[in-house]
């Protein structure tokens with residue numbers, strides 16, 4: 001397998017505090033990787049660095065061999081890195097399909113926007129299907145449930161045809177049935193994309209994760225299967241000691 005994302009010796013400092021401290025992290029092409037860790041472990045900061053939102057003090061982030069550190073956010077998006085945020089950002093007055101169409105228009109060259117387009121593009125049609133939104137296509141995004149909004153945000157990423165998707169806590173606040181549908185959605189998109197999911201929900205992890213990376217105090221504490229990390233005494237101590245209610249096992 002080929003490494004798609006290679007983070008080496010990463011250090012991120014906020015006001016003298018090292019939120020990421022000597023982090024090495026590799027994701028192979030085609031992987032579905034879960035990233036877990038107690039509050040403040042540095043998970044979101046890592047995603048922020050990969051997507052160009054936060055500048056590291058030192059270290060390197062290579063994507064398909066290309067250095068991302070120093071590149072602007074929109075350049076990183078164009079290289080094929082897409083992310084979601086903990087709160088979905090969709091245009092409430094537009095329908096689901098119009099939201100997807102808008103996301104599609106960011107991908108297309110300007111001249112094609114002046115051409116009158118009929119129906120939906122292939123990218124929009126396949127995102128509607130992959131994100132399980134076909135039945136909601138003509139509903140305004142404003143009436144969607146919390147879960148449906150998250151799927152729409154994922155759909156808007158898919159339309160832009162990223163090579164790597166970084167999803168920050170996609171099932172937070174979802175009902176049990178929405179979590180299950182999201183798990184299926186993740187497996188569906190992971191069959192054609194490389195996906196990194198930040199997630200706290202252990203039940204969800206047990207059901208849908210393959211390989212898991214545990215972050216703690218800005219570096220990798222453990223990496224392995226769900227069973228491996230769940231049984232690890234250090235991982236248990238970090239979770240049991242620092243994140244009661246989010247315990248492993």
Ligand SMILES: Nc1ncnc2c1ncn2[C@@H]1O[C@H](COP(=O)(O)OP(=O)(O)OP(=O)(O)O)[C@@H](O)[C@H]1O
Pocket residue numbers: 014015019037038039040041042043044045046
């Ligand atoms: N912009 C910032 N300025 C100052 N400190 C920050 C900033 N962003 C993050 N931090 C700090 O860096 C550390 C890592 O935060 P981060 O949000 O990456 O953790 P996390 O693992 O995503 O946690 P959570 O599970 O709570 O979302 C925390 O101590 C946080 O307070």
